[in-house]
Amino acid sequence: DAGVIQSPRHEVTEMGQEVTLRCKPISGHDYLFWYRQTMMRGLELLIYFNNNVPIDDSGMPEDRFSAKMPNASFSTLKIQPSEPRDSAVYFCASSLGTGNGYTFGSGTRLTVV
Amino acid sequence: AQSVTQPDIHITVSEGASLELRCNYSYGATPYLFWYVQSPGQGLQLLLKYFSGDTLVQGIKGFEAEFKRSQSSFNLRKPSVHWSDAAEYFCAVGLYNQGGKLIFGQGTELSVKP
Numbered sequence: 346d347a348g349v350i351q352s353p354r355h356e357v358t359e360m361g362q363e364v365t366l367r368c369k370p371i372s373g374h375d376y377l378f379w380y381r382q383t384m385m386r387g388l389e390l391l392i393y394f395n396n397n398v399p400i401d402d403s404g405m406p407e408d409r410f411s412a413k414m415p416n417a418s419f420s421t422l423k424i425q426p427s428e429p430r431d432s433a434v435y436f437c438a439s440s441l442g443t444g445n446g447y448t449f450g451s452g453t454r455l456t457v458v
Numbered sequence: 459a460q461s462v463t464q465p466d467i468h469i470t471v472s473e474g475a476s477l478e479l480r481c482n483y484s485y486g487a488t489p490y491l492f493w494y495v496q497s498p499g500q501g502l503q504l505l506l507k508y509f510s511g512d513t514l515v516q517g518i519k520g521f522e523a524e525f526k527r528s529q530s531s532f533n534l535r536k537p538s539v540h541w542s543d544a545a546e547y548f549c550a551v552g553l554y555n556q557g558g559k560l561i562f563g564q565g566t567e568l569s570v571k572p
Contacts, residue, residue, distance in 0.1 A: 349501075376557060388548065388562040400557050436501060443558025444490045444509060449501035 349450035351437050357456045363425040366453045369418055370439030378447060379412055379422050380436040388436075394420065427457045460485045462551050464563035471539050472571045479534040479566050481549030490552030491532040492560065493523055497545045505547075508532065519543070544570045 350369040358364050370377050379391040392402040397414045405412070409428070414420040424431055434454050438447035461484045471477050483489055490509055494502040506517025513525040523534045532549060546567045550560040 378559065387564045390559055390561075393557055393559055395557055401559065438502075440558060444552055444554045445558070446492050446504045446507050446552070447502075447560065449494075449503070451499075451501045 349437055349439050349448050351435075351450035351453050353453060354451065355454045355456075357458065358427055360428055360457055361426045362457075363423065364427045364431075364455060364457075366422040366435050366437075366455070368420045368422070368437030368450060370420070370437070371441075371448055372418065374439035374441045374448075375417075376440045376443070377414060377420050378438045378440075379420070380438065382434045382436060382452070383432075391422070424455075427455075429457045431455060432457050460551055460553060460561050462549050462561055462563035464547075464549055464566050466566045467564070468567045468569070470569040470571060473541050474538050477534075477536045477539045477543070477568070479547050479549075479568070481532045481534065481563060482530050483532065483549070483551045484530065485551050485553075487555075490554055490558070491523075491525060492550040492552060493517065493521070493532075493534050494548045494550065494562075495519075495545050496548065496565075502548060505534070539568075539570055541570045541572065544568055 352367045378393040381389050391404045392412045394414045412422045434452045436452045438449045440447045463482045492507045493505040496502045505521050506515050508515050508525045516522050521536050546565045548565045549563045
């Protein structure tokens with residue numbers, strides 16, 4: 346298994362631009378999570394899905410952030426418009442059931458200038 | 459509210475020395491507990507997990523952790539540290555009644571002296 350695949354690995358964009366981060370979970374996993382990691386705030390859960398349905402998006406910072414999971418093998422996290430304070434590493438993770446821990450992707454390092 | 463505290467932001471140990479990383483949690487029910495390791499520029503890798511049963515759990519890379527309910531702790535240990543263990547370590551509590559989502563501590567950065 347290739348694990349959780351995220352793209353791109355690095356993204357540099359200008360303030361005001363739209364950014365789309367992509368994630369392919371492990372085949373057969375029914376939960377998908379998006380986290381953001383910064384020095385100041387550590388690892389924050391943004392949103393998670395169960396069987397492609399968003400369950401808890403209370404961690405999404407504001408309306409500029411949106412996430413979708415159109416099918417079991419693909420999810421996107423979109424920021425529009427992007428701001429410098431969105432600069433962070435964004436991780437996608439997937440799991441089979443609850444309580445099994447996650448498998449993390451390698452992350453997308455986003456820099457907004 | 460659920461929370462995880464890792465009191466030590468940074469620890470330095472000599473290669474070959476023993477290691478203990480501290481973790482305390484706050485959760486109203488029996489927790490699922492995890493330790494993850496993150497190398498620079500990488501994602502998080504699961505070291506070990508505790509759900510129930512034996513309170514001493516073994517993980518990968520020679521790590522172990524002990525769950526102590528009375529102290530709300532889940533400390534990570536390794537008897538002899540290798541230079542390749544230098545990384546950041548995260549403790550997490552899993553909320554099984556909330557889709558298994560993980561609440562992470564702030565992490566402990568481990569440096570290893572030759």
